[in-house]
Amino acid sequence: MMSIELPDGSVRQYDRPVRPADVAADISPRLAQAALAAEVDGKLVDLSTALPDGPHKLRLLTERDKQSLEILRHTTAHVMAQALRQLYGPKVQYTIGPALTDDFQYGFYYDFDLPQPIGQEDLKKIESQMQQIIQQALPISREELPAAKAREFFGQLGQSYKQEMIDDLAAQEGVQTLSLYRQGDFTDLCRGPHLPDTGRIKAFKLLTIAGAYWRGSEANKMLTRIYGVAYFDKKELAAHLEHIEQARKRDNRVLGKQLELFVVSDAVGPGLPLWLPRGTVLRGQLESWLRGELLRRGYQMVITPHIGRLDLYRTSGHYPYYKDSQFPPILMGRGGDEQTAEGYLLKPMNCPHHIQIYKNSQRSYRDLPLRLAEFGTVYRMEQSGELNGLIRVRGFTQDDAHIFCAPEQLEGEISSCVDLVKLVLSTLGLNDYRVRIGLRDPDSSKYVGDAAHWQQAQDSLRAVVQASGMTYSEETGEAAFYGPKIDFIVKDAIGREWQLGTVQVDYNLPERFGLEYTGADNAAHRPIMVHRAPFGSLERFIGILIEHFAGAFPLWLAPVQVAVLPVSEKFDAYAQQVAQAARAADLRVELDNSSDKIGAKIRRWTLQKVPYLFVVGQREVEGRTVAVRVRSVGEVGAVGLEAALQKLRGEVESRGLQPAIEAAT
RNA sequence: GCCAGCGUAGCUCAACGGUAGAGCACCGCUUUUGUAAAGCGGAUGUUGCGGGUCCGAUUCCCGCCGCUGGCUCCA
Incomplete structure (x- = not known):
């Protein structure tokens, strides 16, 4: 029963x-x-x-359940593996092929060890082979085998990766019985579940081919990964593809070019962006806004050079720890070997310089917390395959600061740093971020400093984040080599995650550099350092901002805030007056007195995503008005010139995310 | 760095063994314009760089540089 x-x-x-x-x-x-x-x-x-x-x-x-999508995609991955074996023969080794349901672009992938390289054009062929398997509606059956039997089975098939997986499952998790899934001539080691037959796959597409290391380790062989996506409905698949297409239009590289914000010139070097005038305006706004916020919070601005002695970075540990991801040092004279050579390094971090400023005078507990801030440009030799527009570069400017404080001040300082990061993100409407506490991995040798300090630092970070009420994750192995950190992570247009703001606790550098302050007890004490950057890197932050706003920046950031468009040359004089008045109101204005018709002018400035267009002709001259066209709204009609400028001023000053003019007044 | 693909005018793209073409942008002239592209004319390239095969290479082969998607890395 x-x-x-x-x-x-x-x-x-x-x-x-x-x-x-x-x-x-x-x-x-x-x-x-x-x-x-x-x-x-x-x-x-x-x-x-x-x-x-x-x-x-x-x-x-059924198809309506969310979990079904995952099962569908997993089964589609199996069908792809089957198709590959049919097309490229039994030498094809299939390894792992999971479903992805929360990935922006992809729905599944499968990693193969192929006897021959394949290219984009092979995907069509694989797709039609998969289509045949789907049309046959092969029943999918599950069967369980003892580990030894399963191992033998895959051995006969020449599937050594599967054998390795079986061995690991047995060794690590003590798995005795394994499940196998069979459809037609194809059998895979798999936990399941799967669709009842291959005919249930209604809509799928293979998207791209990529390399992926076996088990994610650089030490292992690079496999061929094929990404695809599947749905129960052709319309949903079409919508998904359209979504990706749209997202690509927001790409910071595409918009950076279209809106003339920045270029990366091959002549200058990969990952070394040049800021064009319009991009510089945008960046300048962010910098001066943040500078104001910092001064209000008791920070002091400093400026330090772009290079420093190699010995400085030997002491800090950056040179030995990150040797491979730095531009090679500038060695002086005869040099000597790498350990002892005299030379200079393009600074990969600002902290050693700020530490020298700390050391410039004798510090008392009364000086603390000492908050030194700099928009400091640093250089790192990022791997060539990692570079991406403004988002991942080799020369970038951190909105960096180092806070030197006493132990009892630590949590308060961390807390106000976290608040500042939150202010930055919320002001710009970047509300879709996640918070990660990066912890030390006790099994790794990459970390320095003693365990007690690590514990204190981690506890402090956790306490602050918990008190702030944010949801967060703790991730072991995500700490910096000198201390744990809180990272604020956002996604770009196609769903890739990037670290922006960061707050890091550091007991190590004060130790290495022998930092001290005199306490109220007249004894020497060691300060703690907090490294923090609310934007992270200006380059990356702005890259993300470009994608977030799709280039349609809020008024206070827009490189061009207003374009004045006379209907014909006859109104140039009045257009000049309007532009002058806007300039006098500290607005960034362009006057378009080209010989184009008004429609063409509107098109040009609309494509440049200028927030406000002021069209002027006979009617506007007579009434001393401007016919306003709002970027996000369209034509709103005539508004008095002074009233319009005042509204725009208000919008700039409040750093509003919504237009202050939405209808004619 | 690794795997795969790509590199043609300022931009977007075409031609793919017979030494390159369109649209936009640019320059000139005409038009003086009312809410997303007025008309006519003109100029524009060492087809990323270097080497090879060939009577002949933008096209085929090799190396390098760069870019794109992933993987790895990210102080």
Whole structure:
């Protein structure tokens, strides 16, 4: 006797062994058709899984359930592997092929070790082979084998990666029995569940080919990864592809070019962006805004050079720790070997310089916290494959500061740093971010400093984040080599994550540089350093901002805030007056007195994403008005010149994210 | 750095063994214009760089540089 409880609370009794498929068939023929998999007592299983004795809660999954999408994509990955074996022969080794459901671009991938390289044009061929497998509607069956048998089975198939996985599963998790999934001539080691047959795949597309190291380690062989996506509905697939297409239009590199914000010139060097006038205006606004916020919070601005002695970075540890990701040092004279050579290094960090400023005078507890801030440009030899427009570069400017404080001041300082980062993000409407506390990995040798200090630092960070009420994750191994940190992470247009703001605690550098202050007790004490950067890097931050706003920046940041467009040359004089008045109101204005028709002028400045267009002609001259066209709204009609300028001033000063003029007044 | 793909005018792209072409942008002239592209005319390239095969290379091959998507890395 077996009782099955359904989600609606009804219970069905069976006196024979049943599978979810049988229950579905009992309920209705239509459900039997629609069912794809089942959730039994909270676990996903195949429709064909025989249920063990006892009462069960059962939910049948159809296309409408979110988990079904994952199953669909997983099955599609298997079909792709099967197609590859059919096309390229038994030498094809298939390794792992998971479903991805929260990835912006991709729905699944599978990593292969292929006997020959394949290219983009092969994807078409693979797709049509997959289509054949789908049309055959091959039943997918599950079977369980003892580990040794499974190992032998995959050995016969020449699947050494699968054998390795079986060995690891047995060794690490003590797995004795493994499940295999079979469809036609293809069998894969897999946990499941899967769709009942390959015919259930309604819409899929293979997207791209990439390399991926086996098990994610550089030491291993590079496999061929094929990414694809699948849906139950062709329309959803089309919508997904359209989404990606749209996102690519927001790419910081595309918009950077179109809006003339920056260029990366090959003549200057990869990853070394040149800021064009319009981009410089945008960046300047962010800098002066933040500078104001810093001064208000008791920071002091400093300026330090772009290079420093090699010995400085030997002491700090940056040179030995990050040797491979720095521009090679400038060695002086005869040099000597790398350990002792005299030379200079393009600064990869600002902290050693700021530390020398700290050391410039004797410090008292009364000086603390000492907050030294700099928009400091640093240089790092990022791997060539990593470079990306403004988002990942080799020369970038940190809105850096180092806070030297006493232990009892630490949490307060961390807390105000976190507040500042939150202010930066919220002012710009970047609300979709996640917070990560990066912790030391006790098993790794990359970290320096003693365990007690690490513990204190980690506790302080955790306490501040918890008090702030933010949701966060703790990730081991994500700390800096000298201390733990809080990172603020956002996504770019196509869903890749990037670290922006950061707050880091450091006991190590004060130690290495022998920093001290005299306490109230007249004894020498060691300060703690906090490294923090609310933007992180100006380059990356602005790259993200470009994508976030799709180039349509809020008024206070827009390189050109107003374009004055005379309807014809006859109104140039008045247009000049309007432009003058706007300039006098500290607005960044362009006057378009080209011989184009008004429609062409509007098009030009609209494509440049200028927030406000002032069209002027006979009517406007007579009424001393401007016909306003708002970027996000369209034409709103005539507004008095002074009133319009005043509204714009207000919008700039409040750093508003919404236009101050939405309709004619 | 690794795997795969790509590199043609300022931009977007075409030609793919017979030494390059369109649209936009640019320059000139005409038009003086009312809410997303007025008309006519003109100039524009060592086809990323270097080497090779060939009677002949933008096209095929090799190396380098750069870019794109991933992987790895990210103080």
